[in-house]
Amino acid sequence: MKLVPKPPNGNSSKVDTLLSAGDPGFKKPVSRSRTIRIDFRDGFVAPESLMDKFVIRGGNPLVGSVRISGAKNAALPAMAAAILTDEPVILENIPDVRDIQTERNLLVSMGAEVELGYGRASHRTTISCNNLVNPEAAYELVKTMRASTLVLGPLLARMGRARVSQPGGCAIGARPIDLHIKGLERLGASITQEHGYIEASAERLRGGHIIFDKITVTGTEDLMMAATLAEGETIMENCAREPEVTDLAALLTKMGAKIQGAGTHTIRIHGVEKLHGARHRIIPDRIEAGTFVIAAVLTGGDLQLTSCDPTHLGSLIQKLEECGVSITSGTDSMRVTNGHQLQAADITTEEFPGFPTDMQAQYMTLATQSQGTSIITENIFENRFMHAGELARMGANIKVEGSRAIVRGKTPLSSAAVQCSDLRASASLVIAALVADGETIIDRVYHVDRGYERIEEKLKSVGAQIRRIGEILPKRAAAPSVVA
Ligand code: EPU
Numbered sequence: 356m357k358l359v360p361k362p363p364n365g366n367s368s369k370v371d372t373l374l375s376a377g378d379p380g381f382k383k384p385v386s387r388s389r390t391i392r393i394d395f396r397d398g399f400v401a402p403e404s405l406m407d408k409f410v411i412r413g414g415n416p417l418v419g420s421v422r423i424s425g426a427k428n429a430a431l432p433a434m435a436a437a438i439l440t441d442e443p444v445i446l447e448n449i450p451d452v453r454d455i456q457t458e459r460n461l462l463v464s465m466g467a468e469v470e471l472g473y474g475r476a477s478h479r480t481t482i483s484c485n486n487l488v489n490p491e492a493a494y495e496l497v498k499t500m501r502a503s504t505l506v507l508g509p510l511l512a513r514m515g516r517a518r519v520s521q522p523g524g525c526a527i528g529a530r531p532i533d534l535h536i537k538g539l540e541r542l543g544a545s546i547t548q549e550h551g552y553i554e555a556s557a558e559r560l561r562g563g564h565i566i567f568d569k570i571t572v573t574g575t576e577d578l579m580m581a582a583t584l585a586e587g588e589t590i591m592e593n594c595a596r597e598p599e600v601t602d603l604a605a606l607l608t609k610m611g612a613k614i615q616g617a618g619t620h621t622i623r624i625h626g627v628e629k630l631h632g633a634r635h636r637i638i639p640d641r642i643e644a645g646t647f648v649i650a651a652v653l654t655g656g657d658l659q660l661t662s663c664d665p666t667h668l669g670s671l672i673q674k675l676e677e678c679g680v681s682i683t684s685g686t687d688s689m690r691v692t693n694g695h696q697l698q699a700a701d702i703t704t705e706e707f708p709g710f711p712t713d714m715q716a717q718y719m720t721l722a723t724q725s726q727g728t729s730i731i732t733e734n735i736f737e738n739r740f741m742h743a744g745e746l747a748r749m750g751a752n753i754k755v756e757g758s759r760a761i762v763r764g765k766t767p768l769s770s771a772a773v774q775c776s777d778l779r780a781s782a783s784l785v786i787a788a789l790v791a792d793g794e795t796i797i798d799r800v801y802h803v804d805r806g807y808e809r810i811e812e813k814l815k816s817v818g819a820q821i822r823r824i825g826e827i828l829p830k831r832a833a834a835p836s837v838v839a
Pocket of ligand 1: 428501533534570571573713779806
C-alpha cells in the first residue's frame with residue numbers, strides 16, 4: 356500500500372492509497388489494486404454523537420498472552436527522521452494507531468512517499484523523502500497531534516526552512532515548545548512566530564552548545580535530528596534519557612549520523628554532510644505493556660506479555676512489587692500474576708528512569724483497589740488528573756490537591772457512563788471498567804485509538820468482555836480537535 360501526494364492539479368488535501376504488489380509482505384494476487392481517496396479532514400471532524408464507545412462488563416480475569424506493539428512515541432520521531440535523507444527509510448514494528456496515521460498524512464502533505472506493508476508486513480512503513488516540496492506542518496494536523504512539531508528540526512536541517520503550526524494548549528497541560536525553538540536558534544536558525552505559525556530558516560545549521568532548561572523528550576529528539584546535519588559539533592546537556600530517545604539515536608546512527616551519549620544526560624553529535632537510508636525496528640511500547648500489566652494485576656489474572664522489553668519498565672515493576680504483585684521477566688517477555696490483596700504505595704512521576712507520567716493514570720486506578728492511602732504526585736504535566744473525576748464517578752475515593760492526588764483504597768468500583776479526556780486517562784478508565792461491577796460505557800474512545808493498537812481485540816483475546824459500539828464512521832475515523 357502506498358501513500359503518495361495528490362497530483363498538483365488536485366484541489367483538496369487528499370492522498371492516494373494504492374496497494375503495491377512490489378511489497379514483499381504483499382500476499383494477495385498482484386493484480387488486485389485499489390485507489391482510496393483519504394480526505395485529511397476525515398480524521399478531524401466527527402459529530403460527537405457518532406463517536407465510538409466501549410461497553411465493558413467487568414469481573415473477568417485476564418488470562419493468556421498478549422503481543423505488545425511497537426512504541427508510538429518511538430515511531431513518531433523515527434518517521435520524522437526520514438525527512439533527513441533523500442533515500443528510503445524502512446521502519447518495522449510501527450504500531451497501527453491513529454497518531455501514526457496522522458504523521459503519515461503529514462509526511463505525505465509535504466511530498467513524501469509513504470508505502471505501507473501488507474499482510475504479515477503490515478507493521479512496516481517505508482518513507483521516501485526524495486521529493487519534499489512543502490516544508491509545512493499545517494494547523495489541521497498539528498492541532499490533533501502535538502508530536503507533529505517533531506518535523507521542525509529535520510525540515511530545517513534538510514531543507515533550510517520550515518513552517519510549522521504552533522500547537523495550542525492540550526488536555527494535560529500547556530505544553531509549550533519554547534525549548535525546541537531556543538535550541539534551534541542556538542544552532543543558528545532564524546525563527547519568527549506569526550499568525551499561529553513558527554517560520555524557521557537557516558542556510559545550514561551549525562553546531563552549538565545547548566543546555567535544556569528542563570528535560571524534554573521530543574525537544575531532545577527534535578534537536579538531535581537537527582544537529583545530525585549541522586556543520587560541526589553539537590553538545591546537548593540535560594537531555595531526556597527515555598528509551599525512545601535512544602531508539603531514535605540508533606536509527607540516526609544507521610543513517611550515518613555521528614551520535615554519542617544517547618540515553619545519558621549529555622549527547623554529542625558531529626554533524627555530517629548527508630544521511631542515507633536505513634532499515635530499523637521500533638522498540639516495543641513500554642506504556643502499552645505497563646497498561647496490560649496493571650489490567651492483569653487488577654483483574655487477578657495470569658498474563659504473559661510477549662515482544663516487550665522489561666528493562667524499560669523498571670520503575671513500574673519495582674513499584675508493583677512494593678504493592679505485592681509478582682512479575683517474572685524474560686528477555687522480551689513478562690508474566691504477571693496476582694491473587695493477593697494489593698498494598699498502597701506512593702508514586703511521583705519523573706523523567707526516565709523514574710516512574711513515567713504516561714503510567715500515572717493507570718496506576719491511579721490500581722491505587723483505588725489497594726489497601727491504604729496512596730499519594731500520587733504528578734511532576735511532569737500540570738493538568739494530568741482529568742481521570743480522577745471519572746474514577747470518582749465509578750466509586751473511587753480520590754482527592755486532588757494541586758499536583759497531588761490522594762487515593763484512599765480499597766473502594767469497590769461500579770459501572771457508570773464515563774468519558775475519556777486524553778490517551779492515558781482513557782486507559783485508566785478501561786482498566787477500571789474491567790474490575791467494576793456491571794457494564795461501563797466509555798465515551799470518546801478516539802483518545803484510546805491514538806495510541807493503543809486494537810486494545811479491545813487484545814483485551815477480548817485474554818478474556819475481557821469489551822465491545823466497541825457506534826462505529827458509524829469508518830473505523831478509527833474520529834479524532835479530537837485538541838488532544839494530548
Ligand atoms: N516543556 C517546556 N518547553 C518545551 C518542551 C517541554 O516547558 O519546549 C515542558 C512540558 O510542558 C512538560 C515537560 O517539559 O512540563 C516535559 O515535556 P516533554 O517535552 O518531555 O513532553 P513531550 O516531548 O511533548 C513526550 C511524549 C508524551 C509524554 C512526555 C513525557 C511523545 C510523542 N510524547 O511528550 O507522551 O507524556 O514526553 O514523558 O513522545 C502520551 O504518549 O500519552 C504522551 C503524552
